[in-house]
Amino acid sequence: MNALTRICPGPLKRALSRKPTVAVLRLHGPIGMGGRFSRGISDAALADVIERAFASKPKAVALSLNSPGGSPVQSSLVAGRIRRLAEEKDIPVYAYVEDVAASGGYWLACAADEIMADPASILGSIGVIHASFGFQDLIARHGVERRVHATGANKAFMDPFSPEDPEHAKRLEAMLHELQEVFTDHVKARRGERLVTDAEELFDGRVWTAAKARELGLIDGIAAMKPDLQARFGKKVRLRLFAPKQGLFSRFGGGGAEALSEAAAAGALAAAEERALWARWGL
Structure with missing residues (x-):
């Protein structure tokens, strides 16, 4: 001892x-x-x-x-x-x-x-998704009238009870691509050289x-x-x-x-x- x-x-x-x-x-x-x-x-x-x-x-x-x-x-x-x-x-x-x-x-x-x-x-x-529904035909068949009052052209962005607006869809896709870049950058930063490729297939979902x-x-x-x-x-x-x-x-x-x-x-x-x-x- x-x-x-x-x-x-x-x-x-x-x-x-x-x-x-x-x-x-x-x-x-x-x-x-x-x-x-x-x-x-x-x-x-x-x-x-x-x-x-x-x-x-x-x-x-x-x-x-x-x-x-x-x-x-x-x-x-x-x-x-x-x-x-x-x-x-x-x-x-x-x-x-x-x-x-x-x-x-x-x-x-x-x-x-x-x-x-x-x-x-x-x-x-490794990707970003946005999913929703379109109910405009359903409510029309049941005699439901959609009433929306908003201060701003984009306040009712992607409203599921209205027909899809092509401009809204385009803007949403741009946002999803921005989020995808954040996700992709995170993976590349953390995995670094261990990734055998940075090909698109790794980041397409x-x-x-x-x-x-x-x-x-x-x-x-x-x-x-x-x-x-x-x-x-x-x-x-x-x-x-x-x-x-x-x-x-x-x-x-x-x-x-x-x-x-x-x-x-x-x-x-x-x-x-x-x-x-x-x-x-x-x-």
């Missing part, structure tokens, strides 16, 4: 035997969907969780990722927060994709220093299996979270999950029957939107 262990054997022994810890952030669900009753991913819902994960002084932060996409703004905000903290605290970040990391889900994956996936994972869909994604440089390997982290940090590595703390009362806003009714309506809408996003990938 050396002099240091004789002076403080207990604390030193505990320090030497302490297991390495990896903080796990669970990023599951659609991004920015459903408002305050959403079970999905948003910066407001996860800001405190992400901050606590990095503040816990882990060896690394692991992203358990399973998302069909959603809001580009929320994707950018969450990914940006992860990158800022990773660089400030000099902590590596590893992403582990489960079923899918598509569109905004892949945007989040690129916040990691390395991306791993399951052999059956679906990845990519296609999705890939994990094996093909690895060939293209969109991911770094095929592995599950626990065995991969054990290979990196040893068999005794401890995985510590960080997730939002939200009780039943807070989920319904604490407003009694009215809040319960609002929650039910909002939950049904959010569930329908979420179902549509997952269904695109056969899930």
